[in-house]
Amino acid sequence: MAIKKISDVFKNQKDTARILREITILKEIPAHANIIPLYDVVEPSNDPDNFDSIFIVMRYMKTDLQKQLASAIPFKEDHV
Numbered sequence: 597m598a599i600k601k602i603s604d605v606f607k608n609q610k611d612t613a614r615i616l617r618e619i620t621i622l623k624e625i626p627a628h629a630n631i632i633p634l635y636d637v638v639e640p641s642n643d644p645d646n647f648d649s650i651f652i653v654m655r656y657m658k659t660d661l662q663k664q665l666a667s668a669i670p671f672k673e674d675h676v
Contacts, residue, residue, distance in 0.1 A: 598656040603649045632657060
């Protein structure tokens with residue numbers, strides 16, 4: 597598993613909308629081999645009415661798209 601922490605989730609309205617849209621799409625999309633499934637979204641338990649970070653639980657992958665695009669290694673079928 598991989599846990600991604602998103603800090604200052606409400607700091608920027610555009611970012612908040614993007615994060616909500618991404619979570620909503622990942623929760624609603626059916627299972628597909630080319631899409632990493634979203635297992636859970638967790639808010640901090642210390643004060644659920646006043647928080648600024650959330651945690652997204654997904655399957656662990658060895659790399660991400662940004663790292664792959666920046667590398668000199670050409671794309672293979674496994675990458676796609």
